[in-house]
Amino acid sequence: METEEEEALSLSTLSDPTLHQKHLSMLERLSNRHQTRVDNSLARRSDSDSNSPSSASAFLSRFSDSKRSIEAHIAQSRLTHPTDPSEVRSHLDSISASISDLEKLVAEGSFFLPSYEVRSSLKTVSDLRQSLDNLSSELIPKKKFAFKNKASKRDPTTEPKQTTAEEKSVSVSVSTSQEKLVFEVRDLPGFRGKKGEILVENFKGSEIGEFTVSDLDSCEVKLIGSVRALFVHRLRNCRVYVGPVIGSVLIDEAEGCVFVMASHQIRIHNAKGCDFYLRVRSRPIIEDSGGVRFAPYCLSYEGVEEDLRDASLDEETGNWANVDDFRWLRAVQSPNWSLLPENERVRMVKISDLGGGIEGD
Template identity: 30%
Template structure:
């Protein structure tokens, strides 16, 4: 009997944790730009989590009373309904407007109202002004190129926030231009190998640019990334042997291995399907000293580790003696010496291929 009570309590706590995480992800959807399928990817991830929770409830029928089981089923149904309502609100609006039938007067004729196209051009923020992908990195005489400006040219004084998308780089040094105006609606880094990425400089100083609304890091290997400030969520998937530094409201980490995270985060970091990931507080030189409130960098939740009261073996605190030194961080932020090779820079932060 006691064992059954323990199982019910563990299930309840795990369910509530996953339910809360899904609700947060749904609430974040409006802040994720629809460019490059980023919002669609986030929606599919939520659907996967709801499906996993559905299976958990189904598998718990052998120890849950019928009434409790019904309550859990209804809660999962409510999550799906909440997601459907949110995605419906975010769906692109129709370009057609139907005008009501005019009120009949003595001079009017009986005729059906016609469907007319709104003459104003509908603009979907974050898509029509999206920055072009950065060309694949190439080396010349062993020297890595500085990536070209990521903001679209020819816009004059246009300061409309636009998405930053970087993909397919190898052995490249990637930076945002110092005068990058007013930030970006979203950032997306995909498919990088042996790269040094600095997106922090323009976003640390609010006078230069606003923080990213959201940021996605996906399928990146043996790279160091100073990601700057993110007002909304950071979604990190498929990283291996990397160093990541970021200030964010939420950080969700999936399927990563041998990655060190330096965080200032106002909510508990979430990991799923990860191995050998380590966490440390963000150094002050990267903007941590300007943040207010509590930094929850060490309050990590592993959604695939359900043993209450036991530390997950998938993540740990990064020992102080193994953390990147302040001078190395400063070098990454300030050094623009193109004569240095990428391997030399990565070696300075402990990344050797």
Template identity: 30%
Template sequence: MEFNTPSEESLSERINKRDRERRNVIEKRKEEKQQLIVETEQASYFKDAFDSTCTNIKKLLDSAESAPTSSLLEIFDKVNKDILMLKNYLFESKIFLKMYDIRKAQETLQILENDAAQLEAKLVPRKKFGFKNRRVIKKSSDKPSDVTDGLKDMKITEGNAANGVGKQCSKKIYNKYGDNTCMLLGKTDEKLVLDAENVNKNDVLLTDLTRCTVKIYGTPNTLHMVSLVQCTVLIGPVTTSVFVDNCLDCDFAFACQQLRLHSSTNCKIYLHVTSRAIIEDSTKIFVAPYNWSYEDQMNHFKLAGLDHKINNWDSIDDFNWLSKEKSSPNWSILEPELRVKSWD
């Protein structure tokens, strides 16, 4: 009987081990190659779909110039929804796109969004904005009363150069947002109200407010909130998007199609949103379902085109956290016991 010597057994084991390692390397390379092929195909498909949709959006915008006035709202509604869809598609595709392609797509979307907003402002002029320095008197009729009836302890006010914002700064803001934008600028320790008559289908800008309480009734077209500190802002249904930038220690309650939140810290958002909300460069963001209510609010939901039954308040995409395995540490759900029960 023959026996293998220890050295022979050791040699055989080494040969088998190296063979297994070689096979593993080959298999790994095959997987990496296949993954590269898949990602390349995905990137190619994304580019084709993205470019095709952008082309269709441009055609819609070109057609708006000669379209009858009655169809303009439908055209711009379609354009805004397609741009929003592309933004969500881009975010979902980031995992296999190169940084250059992501930046290029973002720039393309920004240009489209700006062109659409400028053209809509040109072709669908909104009611000239102006605050009324009086409280609406409730009249006895079958027509629904204005939601600001009875708010005698609040005031409707407009921020301007005389209210703490320099003329040069004010001019820049008006040039950027347009003279049809409702603006509250440079306020401290005040209670402010915008009513539906002034707000409906207008853009709204709140900026440089400190320790203010703001109530906005009606259906703004878009809402911009910039540089707010320790403020509480309660808003009715917004037709399109809410943009929040550089806000600190604030409580917000609003409904919208899309939320974009940038560079903000320690904010609580009571949210109703029909798409996925997006945050970027933000920390300590807490979300809860939208729970502010007021008279005639359901009619405002209809006017804004929002379905009050569809609410993705807890579906947040963080542009600074691309991992799908772990949740972003920059936002969380506000515990029920910590939520505001009544805003009155």
């Protein structure tokens, strides 16, 4: 409805053909300008909806495409594969990296996906890992284990311990409320079978994709730099300080330990009386655990901010306080975990790659 001023202006222009024509031209320009703004706004909204990572339909499409691609590579590898062991290993590492990328996608999607979708997607990732492990066993048969007559005199804190046949194939399972997720820990670089030692590994400039820490008692572990995946098994009274893990961390059987780590996914099985200082993109998962407490990530070393940024872990999500207990299905808070009281938290842990280089603020 026109105002009195607009009505008077319209009447005056009717009496003057020149003014009337200018008035019509002005109205047309204003109408065209408004329509252009509306069209641009709709176009931007359409682009945002189709590309947004928080779109469930977009996630499912990307997830399905990646899954099919990985399955195709695994199937093709069984038919035609390189004969050179180094080429085979490179090919397997490439598939493993694709699975890690898919796992990272699930971690990012956990912000908006329903719980059942997250669990289903994690199960798919686990199945792909298992398929890759089976393929690796087919293409690269495990070497026979034999004890050496003499142990070489090397730095025990940096050289991985010779593993037994049992350790070379450690099967670790993490259950959801409906089904088991099985992870095959292959013959990986790592620290094993130590007691009362300081163990340091610096990943900066290295090509280590996965690392394992197992069978340690009263040890201090410092992992500096980024690694793709970390497997922790059978630790007692240990302190574990870890830089960013690009994929996932799996912890199985830990008692009386402190973990400071950043990762896209962290799954904890059979932990008792442990404290976890975490930065994690998805909700931490615990199962068959009790007396575990959680607090925010508090690790510092030279270059840690750059490492966190490169691993897309530079932002604090607050998920360290949003723990899923897969053994607790009731609506009330699980009694198996709690937040670490602020007056009991360590504010910052500073580490270096020198033995004993740890300082708490």
